[in-house]
Amino acid sequence: xFSRAYRTAITLPPLVWVLVFLLIPYALLFCFSFWSxxxxxxxxxxxxxxxxxxxxxxxxxxxxxxxxxxxxARVMLFSLLLGYPLAYYLSFHAGRxxxxxxxxxxxxxxxxxxxxAYAWKTILGSDGVLNTLLQxxxxxxxxxxxxxxxxxxxxxTLTHIYTPFAFLPIYASLEHIPPQLVEASQDLGASPFQTFxxxxxxxxxxxxVAGATFSFVLSxxxxxxxxxxGGPSGIMISNIVVSLFGAAYxxxxxxxxxxxxxxxxxxLLFMSEKLEKxxxxx
Amino acid sequence: xxxxxxxxxxxxxxxxxxxxLLSIRNVAKSFGRNPVLRDISLQVAEGxxxxxxxxxxxxxxxxxxxxxxxxxxxxxxxWMEAQRLDALPPYHRRVNTVFQHYALFxxxxxxxxxxxxxxxxxxxxxxxxxxxxxxxxxxxxxxxxEFKPGKISGGQQQRVALARAxxxxxxxxxxxxxxxxxxxxxRRQMQVELKSLQREVGIAFVFVTHDQEEAMVMSDRIxxxxxxxxxxxxxxxxxxxxxxxxxxxxxxxxxxxxxxEVSRGIARCKSLSWPVKLPDGVALFSLRPENIRVAAGxxxxxxxxxxxxxxxxxxxxxxxxxxxxxIDGLLLSMRTASGQNxxxxxxxxFSPEDAIPVRKSQEAEKGL
Numbered sequence: 287x288f289s290r291a292y293r294t295a296i297t298l299p300p301l302v303w304v305l306v307f308l309l310i311p312y313a314l315l316f317c318f319s320f321w322s323x324x325x326x327x328x329x330x331x332x333x334x335x336x337x338x339x340x341x342x343x344x345x346x347x348x349x350x351x352x353x354x355x356x357x358x359a360r361v362m363l364f365s366l367l368l369g370y371p372l373a374y375y376l377s378f379h380a381g382r383x384x385x386x387x388x389x390x391x392x393x394x395x396x397x398x399x400x401x402x403a404y405a406w407k408t409i410l411g412s413d414g415v416l417n418t419l420l421q422x423x424x425x426x427x428x429x430x431x432x433x434x435x436x437x438x439x440x441x442x443t444l445t446h447i448y449t450p451f452a453f454l455p456i457y458a459s460l461e462h463i464p465p466q467l468v469e470a471s472q473d474l475g476a477s478p479f480q481t482f483x484x485x486x487x488x489x490x491x492x493x494x495v496a497g498a499t500f501s502f503v504l505s506x507x508x509x510x511x512x513x514x515x516g517g518p519s520g521i522m523i524s525n526i527v528v529s530l531f532g533a534a535y536x537x538x539x540x541x542x543x544x545x546x547x548x549x550x551x552x553x554l555l556f557m558s559e560k561l562e563k564x565x566x567x568x
Numbered sequence: 569x570x571x572x573x574x575x576x577x578x579x580x581x582x583x584x585x586x587x588x589l590l591s592i593r594n595v596a597k598s599f600g601r602n603p604v605l606r607d608i609s610l611q612v613a614e615g616x617x618x619x620x621x622x623x624x625x626x627x628x629x630x631x632x633x634x635x636x637x638x639x640x641x642x643x644x645x646x647w648m649e650a651q652r653l654d655a656l657p658p659y660h661r662r663v664n665t666v667f668q669h670y671a672l673f674x675x676x677x678x679x680x681x682x683x684x685x686x687x688x689x690x691x692x693x694x695x696x697x698x699x700x701x702x703x704x705x706x707x708x709x710x711x712x713x714e715f716k717p718g719k720i721s722g723g724q725q726q727r728v729a730l731a732r733a734x735x736x737x738x739x740x741x742x743x744x745x746x747x748x749x750x751x752x753x754x755r756r757q758m759q760v761e762l763k764s765l766q767r768e769v770g771i772a773f774v775f776v777t778h779d780q781e782e783a784m785v786m787s788d789r790i791x792x793x794x795x796x797x798x799x800x801x802x803x804x805x806x807x808x809x810x811x812x813x814x815x816x817x818x819x820x821x822x823x824x825x826x827x828x829e830v831s832r833g834i835a836r837c838k839s840l841s842w843p844v845k846l847p848d849g850v851a852l853f854s855l856r857p858e859n860i861r862v863a864a865g866x867x868x869x870x871x872x873x874x875x876x877x878x879x880x881x882x883x884x885x886x887x888x889x890x891x892x893x894x895i896d897g898l899l900l901s902m903r904t905a906s907g908q909n910x911x912x913x914x915x916x917x918f919s920p921e922d923a924i925p926v927r928k929s930q931e932a933e934k935g936l
Binding site (some may be wrong): 394399464466467469470471472473474475476477480484485489567 | 736
């Protein structure tokens, strides 16, 4: 067995990491959410539920939260709709080009998020690539203004950015399906479509759940895409948190919203874990 | 046991005279530059238990996969009676497979696994329920209907895989080393069960294995495959008593291979010589160890007598295998009943008709 010194040495780094980067910040966040700001703009360290009451009382917070969830849900749906067929093709039909395609899906992840978001700005803007093209071919007379600074732009950009995150777990789960099961299904008379529906899809559900969770949770907390491309109608909950911690200088309210978000996300992760367990058979 | 297909059930061995159920005609297949099957022609009769026997890499699994439709032959044809099979996708062939590792669907229960083929064929529910019940009863797995495959043992999974294939009433069942994952005792038991089940349902089985003993116990005929070519196709008795090639003689059972010089009706191998009906030249003979006996004393003129010294013996239970060194250094194996206490110098004999002339297999033989 291992010596006591060795065991201490290997458990210490993760312990310190969790303490410094997770537990202490969350504890601070939790405390802040029960404090308040004095008229003189200083933090009052006395306990109160006011922030949570404020959160429920002022419509804009809940509205923005629901809008964020609606945007995240659409991003999740589109990421799955794009990511699943891509993963399916790669896993079952790409043959020798599998590795190439895989790298092509991964490469965008190496490009800075900001660059990709800005790219969409230049594509969707009123003088952007898309509008110029549409007018050039005389499909439209004037620039379409719903393209940029709208929830549409946010959903589009986030879908582009998070599709690889939906793709990867789905691809991994498809790669884990023994080819013999697909053969057995065909052998028993199932057409390729029946085989997909009855064997491949059920066995890839853990990957779908993981991919859905990734794309939903990551887009729910996103603040750059709405900031750059969302406009007033595309604001998301994280933008409010950012402004509360910044210009508005209301850290306690920001902390309360953050804490609610965290509870929501943890609940989602917990549910997705349960679902994945239920659908895995190894 | 419940009959799955009463019309064709029979307890007598299959007749080979009628039109074959399956005929494989001149099938060849290579993977890249590596030929796996060369010009294979083979027929399977209705209700027959045919074993494709071969070492790993002999192409036996590829042949099975071509019949099932998972691989496409480079050339040649496969016919099932009047229907050309190799043009059909696997899901349109009336052939079912028992896979080597069973390939049960892990997300479905035993019952759902067995009912899978009937479900995708959209059989009415009442019919499919009763057929699944019958099939589960046949393999004695009724009690496990609600279990997921992960919760049952290897032998039980094996039975479920068998039921899942047979419930569809295929014309032909393919089995890809289905017993290789089981331990020795269970394996012997399953051999007997599988064989009697096959007789019972009357469906033709094509069984792939590398185990010659298994092939001997179960088959009506054995197709011995070596490096993509058929060495011999015959009944176990025939292939054992009259091996066509040196490889067949060595692979099925144990044998002495003798290279002899034939001239004017006499074969000579070192100091041994015996009468043969062969043209002059070099010939290869297989002499089974059990066909060499200790001479009874009364010199029978038909038998060939010789002297040998026991240099090594191996106990095999009911029999013992002795290594004999003849005066001229020729090494022979012989089998005697245990407890004969044969050692030292012995006077031995064999009948000339037990030295079976065999064809030399294409490449150099091992152990020659």
